[in-house]
Amino acid sequence: MDVRVQEAAFDLGAEANAFVKRQSGMGAVVTFTGIVRDIASGLNTMQIEHYPGMTEKAIAGIAEEARERWALGDVLVIHRYGALGPNEMIMMVATAAPHRVNAFEAAEYLMDYLKSRAPFWKKEVTGDGAEWVAAKDEDEDALTRW
Amino acid sequence: MMEVLYFAWVRERIGHPKETVEPGAATVRELVDQLRGREERYAAAFADLDALRVAVDQELTDFDAPLTGVREVAFFPPMTGG
Numbered sequence A: 001m002d003v004r005v006q007e008a009a010f011d012l013g014a015e016a017n018a019f020v021k022r023q024s025g026m027g028a029v030v031t032f033t034g035i036v037r038d039i040a041s042g043l044n045t046m047q048i049e050h051y052p053g054m055t056e057k058a059i060a061g062i063a064e065e066a067r068e069r070w071a072l073g074d075v076l077v078i079h080r081y082g083a084l085g086p087n088e089m090i091m092m093v094a095t096a097a098p099h100r101v102n103a104f105e106a107a108e109y110l111m112d113y114l115k116s117r118a119p120f121w122k123k124e125v126t127g128d129g130a131e132w133v134a135a136k137d138e139d140e141d142a143l144t145r146w
Numbered sequence B: 001m002m003e004v005l006y007f008a009w010v011r012e013r014i015g016h017p018k019e020t021v022e023p024g025a026a027t028v029r030e031l032v033d034q035l036r037g038r039e040e041r042y043a044a045a046f047a048d049l050d051a052l053r054v055a056v057d058q059e060l061t062d063f064d065a066p067l068t069g070v071r072e073v074a075f076f077p078p079m080t081g082g
Helices: A012-021 A054-069 A100-117 A137-145 B008-014 B028-036 B040-045
Strands: A002-006 A028-035 A043-050 A074-080 A082-084 A089-097 A120-126 A129-132 B002-006 B018-021 B053-056 B059-061 B072-076
Touching: A002 A054, A012 A028, A012 A074, A012 A089, A028 A100, A054 A074, A054 A100, A074 A100, A089 A100, A100 A137, B002 B008, B008 B040, B008 B072, B018 B028, B028 B040
Parallel strands: A002 A074, B002 B072
Antiparallel strands: A028 A089, A043 A082, A043 A120, A074 A089, A120 A129, B002 B018, B053 B059, B053 B072
């Protein structure tokens, strides 16, 4: 299991390749990448704040739960903070399992929980000013299916 | 002594990211009441508890959580990770 909270950009291809190479006995790897959406009003930057200390613990807890529940061989979570421009990669998850169903489901579970239970807050900065992104009810509702 | 941390718009409304408070509040709710009584900016930040989340010693909890032996309390809006 590998959890990284960092300001620096990451190389999606290099991370995915390295993740695949270190598996044994796995038949499926799923990766998901979240990127900064270029909103209609013209986004300059997305500022991501987090709670150092709690963030790493919360993500590790979510990843461990996923690993046990779907009998994953491995989990990788990278989540950035700081100022990001449009189309920059915010985060990625990778899951490895013997078969694809578990790898897909676990990746969705990770994403649902990272959205509402990992202490990050996003602020959109546009030409009109800066605004905190509000949490959506549907993101909270998404947790009930697990 | 206990550290109280604020994040996102809670931090902006209160004006600083953290401060040290004297222990004494038995629960998070009591701590909130103490903070509300300080200044208008605290009262504004804590006006609607439904809009806030709280972590005690870096674990997400609720406003009735006890504060005995607690080192760190953090207040913030619902999280928007991913």
